[in-house]
Amino acid sequence: MGFILPMSLILFLCYHGAQAITWELLWQSPKGFPLGSSGGIRPAIEGSLALVAIGLSVALPLALGAAIYLTEYSASVGLQRAVSFCAECLAGVPAVIYGLVGYSFLVVFVKLRISLLAGGITLGLVMLPIIMIGAYEALRAVERKYREAALALGVSRLFAFRNNVWPKARAGLLAAVVLAAGHAFGSAAPVLMTASVVLSKSGPDLSSPVMTLPTHLYYLVSEASSPQQAYATALILVALLLMANVTVMLIKGSHGR
Amino acid sequence: MNESSQTSTALTWGGINGAAAKRQAPQEDAPIVFAVQRLSVAYGERVVLKNIDCSVARGAITAILGPSGCGKSTFLRVLNRTLELIPQARVLSGAVAFGGRDLFERGVQPVAIRRRIGLIHQRPVPFPMSILDDVLFGARYHGLFNGTPPAEYARYYLQQVGLWSEVKDRLSERADRLSGGQQQRLCLARTLANQPEVILMDEPCSSLDPAATKQIEALVLGLKPRYTIVIVTHNLAQAKRVSDQAIFMLDGEIIEQAPTAQIFMNPQSQLTREFVSGQIG
Numbered sequence: 172m173g174f175i176l177p178m179s180l181i182l183f184l185c186y187h188g189a190q191a192i193t194w195e196l197l198w199q200s201p202k203g204f205p206l207g208s209s210g211g212i213r214p215a216i217e218g219s220l221a222l223v224a225i226g227l228s229v230a231l232p233l234a235l236g237a238a239i240y241l242t243e244y245s246a247s248v249g250l251q252r253a254v255s256f257c258a259e260c261l262a263g264v265p266a267v268i269y270g271l272v273g274y275s276f277l278v279v280f281v282k283l284r285i286s287l288l289a290g291g292i293t294l295g296l297v298m299l300p301i302i303m304i305g306a307y308e309a310l311r312a313v314e315r316k317y318r319e320a321a322l323a324l325g326v327s328r329l330f331a332f333r334n335n336v337w338p339k340a341r342a343g344l345l346a347a348v349v350l351a352a353g354h355a356f357g358s359a360a361p362v363l364m365t366a367s368v369v370l371s372k373s374g375p376d377l378s379s380p381v382m383t384l385p386t387h388l389y390y391l392v393s394e395a396s397s398p399q400q401a402y403a404t405a406l407i408l409v410a411l412l413l414m415a416n417v418t419v420m421l422i423k424g425s426h427g428r
Numbered sequence: 429m430n431e432s433s434q435t436s437t438a439l440t441w442g443g444i445n446g447a448a449a450k451r452q453a454p455q456e457d458a459p460i461v462f463a464v465q466r467l468s469v470a471y472g473e474r475v476v477l478k479n480i481d482c483s484v485a486r487g488a489i490t491a492i493l494g495p496s497g498c499g500k501s502t503f504l505r506v507l508n509r510t511l512e513l514i515p516q517a518r519v520l521s522g523a524v525a526f527g528g529r530d531l532f533e534r535g536v537q538p539v540a541i542r543r544r545i546g547l548i549h550q551r552p553v554p555f556p557m558s559i560l561d562d563v564l565f566g567a568r569y570h571g572l573f574n575g576t577p578p579a580e581y582a583r584y585y586l587q588q589v590g591l592w593s594e595v596k597d598r599l600s601e602r603a604d605r606l607s608g609g610q611q612q613r614l615c616l617a618r619t620l621a622n623q624p625e626v627i628l629m630d631e632p633c634s635s636l637d638p639a640a641t642k643q644i645e646a647l648v649l650g651l652k653p654r655y656t657i658v659i660v661t662h663n664l665a666q667a668k669r670v671s672d673q674a675i676f677m678l679d680g681e682i683i684e685q686a687p688t689a690q691i692f693m694n695p696q697s698q699l700t701r702e703f704v705s706g707q708i709g
Contacts, residue, residue, distance in 0.1 A: 246515055320553035320615070323510050324566035324622055325543035334565070338556045 184409060188402030196403055205396040206370055207387065212404055214371050216411075218287070218381030222366060223356050225291025225377075230298040231348065238306035243318075243332050255307060261300035266360040269297050273365040288377045290366020297361050298351040305347020306340075313339040342423045349419045353412045359385035384408045460525075461486045461626055461656045462507060467522030469502055469511065475520070476502050478680045484626075484673075489648065489657045491671035491688065493664065495708065499680040500660040501550075504628045507531070507658065508545040509538040543570055546619035548629040552611035554603035559595050562603040562614060566622040585621040589613040589647055609640025616647065627651065629659040633666065645670055664704060668692055676700045678708075 195211050202210030241251050273293030283289040313336045321331035355361075368380035369390055375381050384404060391401040462484040469477040476499045484490050492500045505511040506524060509531060524531040531541060543566065555562045563582040567573065573581050582599070586592040591613045595606070603614060612632060619627060629648070633641040648657060648670050661667050667674055667688060674691040676684045676699075684691065684700045695701045702708045 248515065316549065316551070316553045317555065319510065319513055320549055321555065321565070322513055323508065323542055323547040323549070324569070324618065325539045325541070326566060326569040327539065330569050334557065335555050 181406075181409060181413075184402055184406040188399065188404075188406040191399040191403035192406065196400075197407075200372070201370060201382075201387075203397075205394045207391050207394070207400055208397040209400075212382075212384070212387055212400075212407070214374075215382040215384045215387040215404070216407070217375055218367070218371065219356055219384045221287055221375035221381060222291050222294050222362060222383060223352050225287065226294030226298050226355050227348070227352060229292055229295030230302055230351070234299050234302035235306055235344070237303050238310055239332070241307060242310040243328055243336070255304065258300040258303045258307075262304060266297060266358045269293055270361040270364045272296070273361060278365055284378070285364075285366060285368070285380045286378050287366055287375055287381045290362040290381070290383075293361045293365045294355040294358075297358065298355050301351035301354060302347050305350060306344050309340045309343025309347060310336065312343060345422060346419050349415050353415050356415075357385055357408060357412060359383070359389050362386060363389075384411075459486055460484065461527075462658075463525040465523045465525075467506065467524060468520040469499075469506060470518060470520050471514070472516045476680050477506070480522070480680075480682050482675055482682050482685050484656065484658055486656050487652070488672040489652055489659060489670055490673040490675065491667035492658065492660045492675045492677060493662065493667055493691075493703070494677035495703075496662065498677045500662075500677055501630050503677070504547065504630050504658065504660055507626075507628055508547045509541045510547060512538065543622050544624055545626045545628060546622055546624035548612070548615055548619060548627065548632045550631045551635045552608060552615045554606065554611045554614060557603060558600045559603045559606070559614065560599040563617050563621055565618055570622065572621070572623055581621065582617075585617040586614075588620055588651075589617045590643065591617060607640075609636050609643060612636060612640070612644060613647070616644075620651075624655070626656045626658065629657065631660050631662065633661075633663070641666075664692075664706075676703060678703070 197211060197216070198213050199211030200214055201207040201212065237254065241254055245251060270293065273289060273296070277283045277289040277292055278285055281289075283292075317335045317339065318331055321335045322328070359367075362383050363386055366381055367383050367386040369382070371380060371382050373379065385408065388401060388404045388408065391397065391404060460483045462482075464480055464482050464484075467477055467480040468475060480503070492503065494500050502511065502517075505514070505517075506519065507526075511517050511519070519532060526541070526545070529536060555565060557565075560579065560582050563585055564578055567581060568578070576584075579599075583592055583596075586595060591610060594610060595601075595614075598605075603611070606614060612635075616627075616632075633644050636644065645666065648659065651657060659667075659671065671688045674686065674688040675682055676691060676695075676697075678699055684695060684697045686696070691700060692704050695704060699708070
């Protein structure tokens with residue numbers, strides 16, 4: 172079942188959308204009326220990638236820092252439990268709530284307006300708990316004996332971490348990051364109110380709104396103008412996510428050998 | 429081994445031993461390395477060491493005997509201050525004098541203590557790196573090369589544990605590819621490379637086969653002239669073979685401390701007699 176379901180999904184998208192995937196689709200801006208019925212989705216791909224990149228630059232240091240502090244430096248079991256409980260709650264908050272928070276706080280209160288920056292930070296908040304939980308688990312999966320044997324030689328915690336724990340946890344950390352980035356890449360709700368626009372003419376710019384793949388897909392479907400363009404967009408979205416996951420699998424595989 | 433490599437070994441010997449000797453000089457005369465007084469240790473609420481008094485003689489091999497769970501490993505961890513790495517573990521009272529200072533005195537750096545007092549764990553822990561980097565792990569951090577090229581430095585200590593001929597062509601391979609016995613000798617080489625004064629061993633042979641055990645025991649005896657060694661074991665025959673002094677522990681208390689021969693031939697306590705004759709433990 173776990174194999175059939177994703178495969179049939181991809182085959183379904185290929186069946187409906189594959190013939191619409193052309194050079195033009197990947198490299199041009201949307202055209203036609205209603206918008207998107209011809210032309211391409213290049214600004215949406217760029218926008219989505221830029222949003223995730225900004226989100227990662229916000230979430231990665233915070234989440235990794237928190238996970239490293241909890242596993243390597245904090246002796247308090249209570250703190251570890253409290254923080255992981257909060258992170259799990261945060262990861263369970265619906266994406267649209269993040270969008271609402273991003274809108275009311277970043278867009279309106281901080282006056283970032285609907286922009287790449289506001290949307291990127293919002294996506295960073297979406298990724299934060301996912302990366303933190305994944306990183307915390309990956310670091311905790313490194314047996315204590317590696318830390319103890321290193322520390323028993325009189326080296327600092329940082330030295331032991333960098334040389335002994337990090338290499339063992341790296342693959343797991345990377346998987347957590349890609350999982351979070353993929354999740355953020357595909358979610359429409361957080362960026363709908365904070366970053367996205369139906370059509371952007373320039374390339375990504377921090378203070379301007381951007382197009383994104385999931386919201387573009389949403390517009391295409393809601394206008395019901397060109398189902399083939401919509402299927403092709405969905406296929407590209409799924410293909411990019413699949414590529415990210417396969418890359419992680421390969422890295423993990425080569426690490427485990 | 430060819431002639432040139434022997435010459436360079438001799439050079440390395442002088443350099444490394446010279447540095448170690450200088451460091452050890454001040455306490456060379458003191459016959460006692462550790463003097464433990466009324467030491468109590470607890471994990472949370474559970475007291476695991478109860479008012480322990482004992483001493484460890486310089487240049488001797490001291491065996492700590494006792495059934496599982498009697499506090500032997502905890503005691504070793506106190507001696508090189510790795511006890512505090514265990515959540516909830518704490519020293520309730522008592523003192524451990526080492527080199528004229530209390531181990532738990534303010535201002536004593538646990539990091540410095542851990543370099544001077546090495547600890548070999550029950551199961552070997554090869555690090556996720558090459559054999560060469562593994563041997564040099566602590567020495568590199570503490571800056572102990574003293575001008576010796578790192579590869580030479582590593583070779584000296586790998587030779588000390590009889591591992592050099594087995595690994596000289598595969599130094600860049602991952603350390604966890606070695607066999608269990610080789611891994612344990614690698615861990616010993618890594619600890620020796622830290623230039624310690626004391627080596628603590630926590631049942632170093634419990635996961636090894638008889639041949640590897642024999643090798644480790646021979647190494648321990650070979651190291652005796654230059655290091656003070658404390659070895660925890662529940663293998664009575666091993667204690668008999670390698671140790672000069674023996675400490676018998678039961679339920680977090682020290683029942684008897686005496687020369688090994690006396691512990692086995694003429695124990696003063698009834699409990700010791702029962703343990704060495706195999707009735708308890």
